[in-house]
Amino acid sequence: MRKTMALDRRSVLAFAAILALPRLAVAQVAPERRRVSFLLSTAYDEPMTVARLAAMKVRLGELGWVDGRVIEYEALSCLNDPVQRKAMAKQIVARTPDLIITGGVLDAQAILNETQTIPLVFSTAADPVSSGFVQSLVRPGGNATGFTTSHPSMGSKWLEILLELAPRVKRVGVIFNPLSAPRNGDYYLDPLREMASSFGVDIIPLPISDPDNISAQIARLGGAPAGGLVVTPDAFTVLNRKAIVSAVAANAVPAVYSYHFFMSEGGLVSYGFKYESAASERSELVEAMVEYIDLILRGAKPAELPVRSPRTYQLIINLKTARSLNLTVPPVLLARADKIIE
Incomplete structure (x- = not known):
């Protein structure tokens, strides 16, 4: 009888240890970190660039995308140099980030020349349809979407x-x-x-x-x-x-x-x-960019996100x-x- 009880205790302890193992393993595995890359024509220390990137990180952090924990950022500036732009576009695509953000039209074109699969959000494009970035403003249809800066009028x-x-x-x-x-x-x-x-x-x-x-x-x-x-x-x-x-x-x-x-x-x-607005993180552009970044990182497809135009x-x-x-x-x-x- 005593022998049976001893075996039962060992069994219970072993079973408890087995139950604990997966929990310990999960606790030790960090959540998958998402990567967002920026290709810009403006300089790193350009005040508007610094303010906008900082504001985006703040707003994304409020949505759970905490920098250094669940998301990491990479920003490359080509200073509008065509040779550098092409090289940096290749470099970014080779790293297969989860999302790419571009500044000007030529930046977006350089990325799209390298990939038709990695999601891309362009921050400025006057006419993305004629530029070949999207099939239409309502349904972009490819791996890119983003924002127009103005209208021909x-x-x-x-x-x-x-x-x-x-x-x-x-x-x-x-x-x-x-x-x-x-x-x-x-x-x-x-x-x-x-x-x-x-x-x-x-x-x-x-x-x-x-x-x-x-x-x-x-x-x-x-x-x-x-x-x-x-x-x-x-x-x-x-x-x-x-x-x-x-x-x-x-x-x-x-x-x-x-x-x-x-x-x-x-x-x-x-x-x-x-x-810009009184608070950079509340400006129309930052709010719109953050919304699309968040949606795409959570599984939305650029092909189904309409190109947006300024309201203000x-x-x-x-x-x-x-x-x-x-x-x-x-x-x-x-x-x-x-x-x-x-």
Whole structure:
């Protein structure tokens, strides 16, 4: 009888040990860490890049994607160099991350040249359909989805604002990067030309892909008849905004910009997608990006996530720059401004 009881105790202890083993094993195995890679044209230390990436990490952390525990990030910057961009795209794809985020159009194109399977979210693309990134805005259909930064009608809106500020302008140059501009620049040029004809204004295309050509091209707009400038959205124009604003000032050319980034350099006026809010992590772009990152990491397919467009736009006017150009800002335009720089 005692022998039987002893065996029973050993059996119970063994059974308890067996039950404990899987639990111990599970406790020792860390959850699978997801990897998200960024391919950017802007510099690592670019203030807007630093703020946006930090804000995304904060918001994703609030959703359970804690950096260093269940998710890790890799960010590569090609500084708009085509050779570096191609090499970095290959490098990122070779590491097979769970998701890739790109900055400009050329960044997205470089990744899509390397993979048709790894999920991709592009943060800026004026016309992703004509660029070949998606089949349609509603149902992208491939491994990519993301966000548009503007609409072709923005071209006429920029011209309208420019002529309100500088009604004597008769020639308007339009800067765009021919290597990345949608429809070879016509995406914005067509509506600009249509509106310009009704105002008796000539549109002058200024295709620029080499920073060394910026000053000479803008100098064409100086003198008579009075010239103005529209700077379209592109990673190239953002990266070279200091050179563009400097050349504009040197030639006393009134210019309207598509991004607020130019205003900190002394730009006259900007009208475009409102990237930032009082708290970066609550800005429209960050909220939208975080939503798609979270959905895709939880199993959603980019093919089924529609390309999203901006809901909020922002008009910023620099009165100091206006005074330097001897321009009087109409009260009606001041009343529409979301922000005025004194």
